[in-house]
Amino acid sequence: MKTIRIDALCKAYGSTQAVNNVSLSVERGEVFGLLGANGAGKSTTIECVLGTKRFDSGSISILGMNPQTERKELFERVGVQFQESSYQDKITVAELCEVTQALYKYPLDYTGLLKQFGISDKYKSQVSELSGGQKQRLFIVLALIPNPDVVFLDELTTGLDVRARRDVWKCLSNLKRKGLTIFLTSHFMDEIEALCDRICILKKGTSIFYGTVQEAIAGSPFEKFEEAYLWYTNEEEDDNESI
Numbered sequence: 613m614k615t616i617r618i619d620a621l622c623k624a625y626g627s628t629q630a631v632n633n634v635s636l637s638v639e640r641g642e643v644f645g646l647l648g649a650n651g652a653g654k655s656t657t658i659e660c661v662l663g664t665k666r667f668d669s670g671s672i673s674i675l676g677m678n679p680q681t682e683r684k685e686l687f688e689r690v691g692v693q694f695q696e697s698s699y700q701d702k703i704t705v706a707e708l709c710e711v712t713q714a715l716y717k718y719p720l721d722y723t724g725l726l727k728q729f730g731i732s733d734k735y736k737s738q739v740s741e742l743s744g745g746q747k748q749r750l751f752i753v754l755a756l757i758p759n760p761d762v763v764f765l766d767e768l769t770t771g772l773d774v775r776a777r778r779d780v781w782k783c784l785s786n787l788k789r790k791g792l793t794i795f796l797t798s799h800f801m802d803e804i805e806a807l808c809d810r811i812c813i814l815k816k817g818t819s820i821f822y823g824t825v826q827e828a829i830a831g832s833p834f835e836k837f838e839e840a841y842l843w844y845t846n847e848e849e850d851d852n853e854s855i
C-alpha cells in the first residue's frame with residue numbers, strides 16, 4: 613500500500629487553476645519533495661491531502677484513508693509543520709509542547725525531540741522570544757510529537773543557519789531510517805538533493821517532472837540539479853514567479 617496516492621487532482625480558486633491534474637504516490641519510509649515556484653500549487657496540494665481543503669476532482673488516499681471523510685483518524689497519524697503560529701504570545705516552549713502532546717493518544721516525549729533538534733535549552737523560553745531558526749525547529753518538533761507515520765514539512769529549513777540545516781537533515785534521515793514517511797517542500801535544491809528519494813516539480817499547478825533527482829538531471833541539458841530545476845521551471849524567463 614502506498615502511504616500517499618494522489619490521482620488526477622484538480623483544484624481551482626475562481627478562475628485560478630491552482631492544481632491541475634496532478635498525480636503522484638509516496639511509498640512508506642520515502643522522503644518525497646514537492647517543488648515549484650511561489651504560487652505553483654504546493655500548499656494547495658498538501659492541504660487537499662490533509663483534508664483541510666476541498667478539491668474539485670480526482671482522488672486522494674493517505675495511509676489508506678480518505679482525507680475528506682476520515683480526518684479525525686488521519687489527525688492521529690499525520691504530523692504537520694506549520695509556518696505561521698497562532699499561539700498566544702506568552703506561551704513557553706514547554707507549555708506549547710505539552711498542549712500539543714495533550715491532543716494525541718500516543719504522543720512522543722517532547723523533551724527528547726527538543727534535544728534532538730538542538731533547542732532543549734529553550735525549554736522555558738517564550739515562543740515569541742525564539743529566533744526564526746529556533747521557531748522553525750520547534751515547529752518541526754511539534755509536527756513530530758504525535759509520533760506520526762507521515763509528516764508534512766512545508767519550507768523545511770527556511771530561516772535556519774547552515775549548521776542548523778545540516779542538523780535538521782541528519783535528524784530527518786534518522787527518522788526516515790525508522791520508517792517515517794516525509795513529504796516536504798523546500799526552495800533549497802541542495803536540501804532536496806540531500807534528502808529526497810523522489811520529487812515532483814509543479815509549474816502553475818501542473819506536474820512538469822516526477823521522478824528522482826538523478827532522473828531530473830539526466831532529462832535536462834545540465835549536470836547540476838539547481839540548473840536542471842531552473843530549466844524545468846523556466847524561472848529565469850518568467851517574471852511572474854520567483855524562486
Ligand SMILES: Nc1ncnc2c1ncn2[C@@H]1O[C@H](COP(=O)(O)OP(=O)(O)OP(=O)(O)O)[C@@H](O)[C@H]1O
Nearest residue numbers: 625628629630648649650651652653654655656657
Ligand atoms: N485561498 C485562496 N484563494 C484564492 N487563490 C488562492 C488561494 N490560495 C492559493 N491561491 C492561489 O493558488 C495558486 C497556488 O497557490 P499555493 O499557495 O498552493 O502555491 P505554493 O506553491 O504553495 O506557493 P508558495 O511557495 O508561495 O507557498 C496561486 O496562484 C495562489 O495565488
